[in-house]
Amino acid sequence: MSHPLLVEAIETEFVPVAIHNNKAGKDAEILKRYEEPAWNNPVMRFVDAAGKDVLPRKDRVWQTNAVALRMIAALKAAKRPVPGYLELAEIETRTAGIQTTTFAMSCFWEGESRLGGLEGVTGTRAGWMDGREVVELRFDPKLISYTELLGQARKMNCLSEAFVRTEEHREIAAATLGASKAKLVQADASDAKASDQLYYLRKSPLAKLALSPLQKTRINAALRVGGDAKKWLSPRQRASLR
Numbered sequence: 742m743s744h745p746l747l748v749e750a751i752e753t754e755f756v757p758v759a760i761h762n763n764k765a766g767k768d769a770e771i772l773k774r775y776e777e778p779a780w781n782n783p784v785m786r787f788v789d790a791a792g793k794d795v796l797p798r799k800d801r802v803w804q805t806n807a808v809a810l811r812m813i814a815a816l817k818a819a820k821r822p823v824p825g826y827l828e829l830a831e832i833e834t835r836t837a838g839i840q841t842t843t844f845a846m847s848c849f850w851e852g853e854s855r856l857g858g859l860e861g862v863t864g865t866r867a868g869w870m871d872g873r874e875v876v877e878l879r880f881d882p883k884l885i886s887y888t889e890l891l892g893q894a895r896k897m898n899c900l901s902e903a904f905v906r907t908e909e910h911r912e913i914a915a916a917t918l919g920a921s922k923a924k925l926v927q928a929d930a931s932d933a934k935a936s937d938q939l940y941y942l943r944k945s946p947l948a949k950l951a952l953s954p955l956q957k958t959r960i961n962a963a964l965r966v967g968g969d970a971k972k973w974l975s976p977r978q979r980a981s982l983r
Contacts, residue, residue, distance in 0.1 A: 744805055746830040746953055749975050750812060754824070755787075787815035795819050806834040826956065826975040832881070833863055833955035840882055842910060843930055844894055845873040845902035850940040851965075852876035852899040858962030859893055861885025865958050867937050868930030870904055875930050891917050904930070941965045950978050 742748055751757050761768045763779050771777075774792075777784065785802045787795040795818045802808060809831035816823050846852045849867035853876050857865045861884030866877040876899070880890055887910055894900035895917070902922045903914035914923035932938075942948050942961040947970060952960065956973050963970040971979065 742808075744809075744830055744834060744953075745951070746826050746956075746975060747805065747809055747812070747834075749977055750824065750827045750830070753976055754812070754816060754821070754827070785811050787811070787818075789819065804834075806831060806836070809834055824975070825972050826978075829953065829955045829959065829973060833953060835863070835881060838882060839863060839879055840887070840910075841877060841879050841906055842887065842890070843868075843870060843875050843877045843904040843926070844900045845870065845875045845904070846894075846899045847874065847901070849874040849876050849933060849937065853939060853958075854941050854962050854965035855897040855899055856894060856962075857958040858966075859885060859890070861890070862958070864954055865939075865961075866930070867933040867939075869933060870926070870930040871924075873902065874933075875904065877930050887913055888917075945970070947971075947974075947982065950974070950981055952978070 760771045762772070762781065772779065775786065782800045783802060784798065784800040785808070786798055789795055795815050796811065799811065802811060809827065813823050813827060813831060844852065844856070852874075853865045853867050856862055856876060856878060862878055862880050864879040868875050868877055878890070885893075891900065891903070891914060900918070902924070903910075903918060904924050904926045905911045905914055906926070908925065911923050911925045936943065939957055939961040941964040942957055945964055947960055947964075959973050960970040962968075963973070971982075974982065
């Protein structure tokens with residue numbers, strides 16, 4: 742419950758109720774009604790106004806991303822829209838399988854804003870490596886493969902050289918760019934100065950909001966092309982902006 746967007750979604754899209762184990766009164770009555778044992782693991786249940794399960798019961802929901810996935814599934818099962826900010830919260834709470842790569846280009850302002858809008862890219866960072874302007878990318882290979890990411894970056898003119906972390910990525914990048922432009926590295930790129938990070942967001946009033954990292958990435962990308970950056974905001978963030 743430490744992710745602010747998840748907390749807001751719980752309080753805005755649902756009516757949250759906590760039922761305690763081994764507590765007399767109404768808590769015990771609810772446990773009995775739903776045939777829950779007095780001693781159990783944390784259980785997440787989503788019920789409609791009549792108290793009927795919207796999703797099958799599930800326990801052992803320990804991790805933040807698992808909570809987000811259950812919330813999204815419940816909204817879909819109830820045929821309700823899933824807000825964009827909740828979708829972003831689910832993506833950025835994924836930890837398994839997230840990979841990192843770094844692309845050199847002529848301008849990291851453009852690189853962050855163009856690549857940050859790609860589905861599957863979960864974060865960007867402007868920096869320097871070997872005297873080149875670069876953008877470090879975090880991406881989910883389940884949503885966008887490394888080959889697809891290279892192809893999209895080339896189309897956007899955001900890939901003149903690739904600095905990779907694995908031999909597999911080096912071979913893929915070499916096949917696309919040539920062996921001399923696919924370099925295996927272990928060190929991270931050095932940070933560009935703060936004013937060069939998420940350049941289009943920093944020029945916007947939205948920069949004053951308390952945004953999550955992925956919100957910043959997507960909003961920066963939307964602002965560059967004049968897109969609807971506000972679609973990624975939560976209701977409370979919209980109110981703060983007003």
